[in-house]
Amino acid sequence: MPKVLISRRLPDSVLEAASKMFDMELRDKTAPMTPSEMRSGLALYDAIMPSLGDRFSAEIFAEFGRPRCKLLANFGVGINHIDVDAARAHGVKVTNTPGAVTDATADTAMTLILMSARRAGEGERLVRSGKWEGWHPTQMLGLHVTGKTVGIVGMGRIGQAIARRCHFGFGMEVLFFNRSPKTVEFPARQVDSLHDLAAAVDILVVATPGGAETHHLINADVLAAMQPHAHLVNIARGDVVEEAALITALEGRRIGGAGLDVYEFEPQVPDALRKLDNVTLLPHLGTSTLEVREAMGRMVLDNLAAHFAGKPLPNPV
Incomplete structure (x- = not known):
């Protein structure tokens, strides 16, 4: 044998x-x-x-x-x-x-979108701390996801599965950036520039393969182009996002928040990232x-x- x-x-x-x-x-x-x-x-x-x-x-x-x-x-x-x-x-x-991994990874992306936008991790920590004082009208206001614009970076199997969930499940407008022209079977518009995509969306989801061609694809310039209320979600590979630049953006409240399932130097997660309330951190649960x-x-x-x-x-x- x-x-x-x-x-x-x-x-x-x-x-x-x-x-x-x-x-x-x-x-x-x-x-x-x-x-x-x-x-x-x-x-x-x-x-x-x-x-x-x-x-x-x-x-x-x-x-x-x-x-x-x-x-x-x-x-x-x-x-x-x-x-x-x-x-x-x-x-x-x-x-x-x-x-085999497509739907589970797309589901994890939706988990992170909702957790980041609605501040779910922060809210759970508040309840567990025993410091929650009860409901009030301005408590932990987050971003309403339904009807917003999502940008997908990488429109392969997983990117398309995320886009379908966003469009059909949440009525979101779908824009995407892909290295080659791509035709999909649902309403979505391809954008030629990653910078322009980042500037146009409320939620930017990274779903591109890892490797030398996509290393630090989401860098300081792309993060700077994002709107102040926008959220970044990464379910691709950790080093597609320039982690140090993301930490700077989050610390300066230059973007609304982030949801991460992967990390540049996984399993090492910087203290600076772990200390931030405006980022949701999962332990690479994509296909779990x-x-x-x-x-x-x-x-x-x-x-x-x-x-x-x-x-x-x-x-x-």
Whole structure:
């Protein structure tokens, strides 16, 4: 049986299926793989299931000609932690799990939109503190979401799922910025300039893939273009947003607030960010439902099974 390394614990149903299909070894840790673990994995296993934080960089592959491992079956749709070109140069294929994550991630975006706009995190902390003095007409006034204008940065599967929820669920006008022209099946208008998009919307949602091309795409200039009442939501990758610039904008009350599920140096979250009341902070909950994680796991197994059977990969990168 092919020897496969699973880098993180998965739902029991997925691990049970994997154990029947492969000579499976589970790395039962929550922290990302270390460089030595990645190098030994490439040498000792026929395939590896990496995930977020397992940084298979060009340096990791550098000491190999053609490693024993011939497939990195990534658990997750984002693959900016894997140098795909370096993997390919060393004879290693890469797959991911698109589709399965779309709705759950879009739901998390809506959670952050509502929590940030309506100051839900701040309100919960007030109640838990025991200092809430009761309802009054000007208590914790936030931003009314229904009927507002949302800007989506990145109109892929997830961006479109967020836009649909905003339009059909909240009657919002949808504007979007995308690197290439995009036609969608619901009312939405593409804007040529990210700066112009930021200036026009009440809520700016980042849904673009991570990687070198989008590093610090949301920078100080984009944040400066946002309206003072507008909110920023990021469910993409942490380094798409220039975190230091966002902290400055929030500290200066230059924007209305922010909702974050990802961070530039995850899992490190700066003290300055954690101290702010005008930002909602979630611990990367984007796809955190049992059903979704099981579906992602099944996609990983499908990619592994196809690879070892010599069949076309369902989800090649």
